[in-house]
Amino acid sequence: MCGILGLINLNKNIEINLKSFKASMELLNHRGPDNMGIWSNSKITLGHRRLSIIDLSINGNQPIIDNKTGAVMIFNGMIYNYIELKKKLLALGYSFQGTSDTEVLFYSIIEWNEKAFNYLNGIWSLAIFFPSENKLLLSRDRFGVKPLYFINKQDQFAFSSEPKALLNLYPEFKEVNEDSLFNFFQNSEINSSKKSFYKNIYLFPPSSYGIYDLNKKKLNLHKYWEYPKKINDKINDHEAFEQFTNLFNNSVELRLRGDVPCALSLSGGLDSTAILTSINNINKKITCFTSVYEKDISRELYYAKEAISHTNSKLVTVLTKSNQWLENIKKIVWHLDGPSYSPAIIPHWNLLKEMKKKNFRVLLEGQGADELFAGYPQYYAINLIKNLNNKVFFNKLFASMKSFGLKTSLTWIVWEMLPYNIKLFYKKLKFRDKDYLNARERLIDDHSKNILPGLLNYGDALSMAHSIETRNPFLDYRLVEWAFKLPENLVFNNFETKSILRKYLSKNKQIKIANRNDKIGYNTPLNIWIQNDKFTIKKILLKNKKNLHKFTKNQDIENLIEKSIKGNVFSQNFLFKILTTHLWIEECIEKK
Numbered sequence: 001m002c003g004i005l006g007l008i009n010l011n012k013n014i015e016i017n018l019k020s021f022k023a024s025m026e027l028l029n030h031r032g033p034d035n036m037g038i039w040s041n042s043k044i045t046l047g048h049r050r051l052s053i054i055d056l057s058i059n060g061n062q063p064i065i066d067n068k069t070g071a072v073m074i075f076n077g078m079i080y081n082y083i084e085l086k087k088k089l090l091a092l093g094y095s096f097q098g099t100s101d102t103e104v105l106f107y108s109i110i111e112w113n114e115k116a117f118n119y120l121n122g123i124w125s126l127a128i129f130f131p132s133e134n135k136l137l138l139s140r141d142r143f144g145v146k147p148l149y150f151i152n153k154q155d156q157f158a159f160s161s162e163p164k165a166l167l168n169l170y171p172e173f174k175e176v177n178e179d180s181l182f183n184f185f186q187n188s189e190i191n192s193s194k195k196s197f198y199k200n201i202y203l204f205p206p207s208s209y210g211i212y213d214l215n216k217k218k219l220n221l222h223k224y225w226e227y228p229k230k231i232n233d234k235i236n237d238h239e240a241f242e243q244f245t246n247l248f249n250n251s252v253e254l255r256l257r258g259d260v261p262c263a264l265s266l267s268g269g270l271d272s273t274a275i276l277t278s279i280n281n282i283n284k285k286i287t288c289f290t291s292v293y294e295k296d297i298s299r300e301l302y303y304a305k306e307a308i309s310h311t312n313s314k315l316v317t318v319l320t321k322s323n324q325w326l327e328n329i330k331k332i333v334w335h336l337d338g339p340s341y342s343p344a345i346i347p348h349w350n351l352l353k354e355m356k357k358k359n360f361r362v363l364l365e366g367q368g369a370d371e372l373f374a375g376y377p378q379y380y381a382i383n384l385i386k387n388l389n390n391k392v393f394f395n396k397l398f399a400s401m402k403s404f405g406l407k408t409s410l411t412w413i414v415w416e417m418l419p420y421n422i423k424l425f426y427k428k429l430k431f432r433d434k435d436y437l438n439a440r441e442r443l444i445d446d447h448s449k450n451i452l453p454g455l456l457n458y459g460d461a462l463s464m465a466h467s468i469e470t471r472n473p474f475l476d477y478r479l480v481e482w483a484f485k486l487p488e489n490l491v492f493n494n495f496e497t498k499s500i501l502r503k504y505l506s507k508n509k510q511i512k513i514a515n516r517n518d519k520i521g522y523n524t525p526l527n528i529w530i531q532n533d534k535f536t537i538k539k540i541l542l543k544n545k546k547n548l549h550k551f552t553k554n555q556d557i558e559n560l561i562e563k564s565i566k567g568n569v570f571s572q573n574f575l576f577k578i579l580t581t582h583l584w585i586e587e588c589i590e591k592k
Contacts, residue, residue, distance in 0.1 A: 001469035002076040003031030003049040003161040006127050011155035016045050024165040031464045039063040039072050048074040051467055053258050059098025064106050070131045073106050076161050077124030077146045080254040114209055117224045136212040142225045142477050144206030145456050163201050163337040174589045175199040188341045190454030197338040227444050232485040240490050244500050251476035252278040262362040264288045268303025270501045271366025273513045275473055280311040287314045291347035310509050318354045320347040325529050330583050335465040339581040343524040356466040368474035371447040372483045373498040374491050379439045526572045531565045
């Protein structure tokens with residue numbers, strides 16, 4: 001995992017300021033504290049900050065240059081199947097200086113060009129300059145785990161792992177993108193489009209590659225991967241379980257590759273426990289980290305201890321104190337380069353901080369399972385609505401209640417049925433009328449733009465803030481392709497959430513975890529935090545109102561604070577959005 005920065009300057013009257021470029025590279029130091037490398041000619045400059053994970057020697061440093069073609073590459077990410085690809089390249093006559101995945105990726109692209117992206121199992125954002133063609137090739141992994149932002153202006157093109165490095169080169173772009181901010185407030189979406197939170201800074205799309213032609217001064221984008229469109233109706237429950245087990249275990253095993261210590265974020269839920277179980281099955285030990293609070297507001301620690309008891313691994317608890325949250329948010333929004341809707345970023349920040357203290361550089365997480373195997377209540381609400389006039393409705397409602405409870409189940413049914421929300425749903429997703437109750441379509445949209453991109457943004461930004469690489473076994477593209485080909489009867493099996501994961505856990509002695517029906521996620525004591533810091537929050541939000549005048553009034557903020565203290569979850573979440581937005585504008589836009 002690393003940080004990359006590139007700048008193309010085709011204006012002959014403007015020289016590339018190498019001092020300013022290096023200053024931008026320093027802003028990415030947290031992404032790669034182990035080495036900095038810069039390559040430059042009269043038109044293009046490429047910079048790389050390295051976090052050493054595989055092949056800790058200088059052979060893994062970048063930029064990497066091909067002596068035959070003169071091609072130069074910078075790369076942020078990890079290619080998990082690099083060992084298998086290396087064997088193919090060796091058979092084709094390639095030689096390697098070291099044992100890193102960087103060399104394998106580089107020569108894979110030189111050998112197979114853009115087709116190489118279809119062979120990669122991993123996460124990446126990269127750029128390769130081909131001097132003989134005067135072209136720059138850029139690419140991003142299938143699900144956008146690794147970020148890539150860019151600025152495209154006349155005679156200049158720049159890209160980076162984080163907007164802050166671009167803003168240092170182009171301070172005139174320190175301006176809020178109000179479209180993105182309004183979408184964030186209304187729909188809680190982050191990275192759901194090509195627009196970042198900064199005006200004129202764009203997101204390079206996932207599962208795509210682009211070619212910037214220096215002669216034509218133009219960027220052309222191309223898709224190399226799409227979600228599967230056909231359903232495998234012939235697969236049965238037994239076959240599905242066997243195929244899942246093989247794919248999932250291999251995904252976990254690939255993500256354990258590396259030359260540095262690896263840890264697991266363990267919540268005691270289905271997803272992280274499944275990863276722990278898979279690791280245990282291949283006779284490996286791993287250190288697990290679990291977040292706890294001063295007052296036990298959940299049973300996550302209980303279940304984490306239960307999960308670890310069936311393995312030979314170790315559990316480390318990380319306490320988040322109620323007096324830490326405000327002081328951490330300023331640091332967090334600087335690294336996010338934007339606001340947040342989830343207070344879960346605070347315990348996660350503390351967990352990563354503790355990991356770094358204990359010298360871990362790789363973290364496995366269960367991100368992506370909910371959007372893959374229907375872990376949220378809205379999918380079941382959609383299916384319930386489709387059965388309103390069916391005799392099985394109450395049976396399905398009872399099954400849904402077992403997973404989410406009556407209140408949550410009915411709330412989501414009403415929410416999905418409201419004509420106004422359906423109208424917004426059409427407008428936002430551009431669905432045909434007959435598709436708004438299609439749970440599979442909803443899953444794909446949540447996986448590709450509505451939910452997962454924002455979570456991946458948090459995961460990458462916060463982990464890299466602590467120089468830690470995050471790996472997600474549920475985002476192996478083979479597993480994703482397989483899961484989205486499953487028929488609905490196997491995905492929504494008797495209205496039991498993530499039934500295939502439950503079966504996997506049951507088969508591997510994790511019975512209590514498999515039978516959990518109290519999904520709460522990262523449940524944080526936000527109302528307590530707000531109550532303790534009520535006056536500080538007021539001082540922060542009301543002292544400089546110009547940042548938020550288009551979104552709220554002073555009285556609205558005061559009302560939100562009071563309702564939040566009383567336990568109104570909607571008010572708490574909206575207040576958190578406002579607070580993080582205000583602090584982001586202060587830290588990243590107004591601060592000189």
